[in-house]
Amino acid sequence: MDYTSIFNNFSFNKENKVPYYIQLSEFIKYSIQNNTLNFIPSERELSSFLSVSRLTVSKAYEKLKKDGILYSKKGSGYFINKDSILFLSSKKTKAFFLINQLIDNLLKEDFSFNDIKNFFNSILSYQEIKSENINIAFIDCNPESYFIIKNQIKKLFKINSHFLPISSLLRNHNNRSILDKISGFDIVLTTKKHYNEIKNHLKNLVTGKDKNDFKRIDNLKFFDEFKLIKVHIEPDPDTLIKIAKIQKNSKKLVICYSKRFAIIVKEYLEKINDLSNTEYLILESLYKTNKGNLFENTIDINQEDKIERLVKNKLEEIDYLIIPAEFKVLEYKDYIYQNFKIDSFNENLLILFERLQKIYSDKIISFNYKVDNGSLILIEDKINEINSKRLKEYIEKGVIDEEN
Incomplete structure (x- = not known):
């Protein structure tokens, strides 16, 4: 049976949080187990047929290869492993x-048991190295973009991540402090919008008058290694379609963390829909001024009952609630501590928004960004x-025997 007839029955579930490559690998595995798929198309053929990136297909194939379901031949592609025991056995037996x-x-190749033991020890040591997380910093003007992008990248790679607001980076005049912080990361990501500004700022720091003071940093090496990577992001097409379909003059409420993200949403609303009957609730404003855009009068952020009543009434009135994708509000807790230095931080406000978000889920449009495939590569x-x-x-340290 031609592979196209099999994959005609497959489509990616965009509402499912499971990564696309895992959805694809599970479908291929199911099809092989049920004897409906007996040929593995090339990465190029399948990515073209499914209208998905080649990287997605490649990661799906590699997962199946790791699971023993496929094997590959250099220059020939991937093939199905016919050993049924790989499907029928427990993990330990497999x-x-x-x-x-x-x-x-290996024994057939005349390697000794001692050789094989050394191979395994070296490979295990290498796998332990690979399992160490990569430390990534993301510099941008709004934390919403960071949380969206972080969760996309974490589905593909093992990382530790940290958000650095661009404003605090540019305002900080302590060169040593900035460079020490940046040098602690393996990779620094930023968007196209800020790339040149950040790159020039950091270059000025490492080539400035105080460059000899930075004993812990090899300044030239810092830039030779291209630690700073420009990430291309843009709103997900599904997000733009949903916004375009909003009925004119319907009541819309945008809840987000930062003023910058609210401006981004406003720009797209103005571009592909309309701004009429749109209100904004910016959590950052509550913590900065104890005042949000919805409220005519100043409100103490500790008056949860009053805030909850006002917000619930507003949510019941509106037709659409627009929020950042991956808007797990409690994740912003550390960011609030760090930026506003609140001594007696009350989490109840964040818990309130987390709860209301679930109650009014039928009105929600998640404003989602996507990292392009070139950036992921x-x-x-x-x-x-x-x-x-x-x-x-x-x-070099002798942890792994290179000859083995």
């Missing part, structure tokens, strides 16, 4: 089978480069 099969093949290449460097360092 692991025993694969390791035993590998050892048998750049990040993946940089992560592979970092892992290779770590491996080299481990070899």
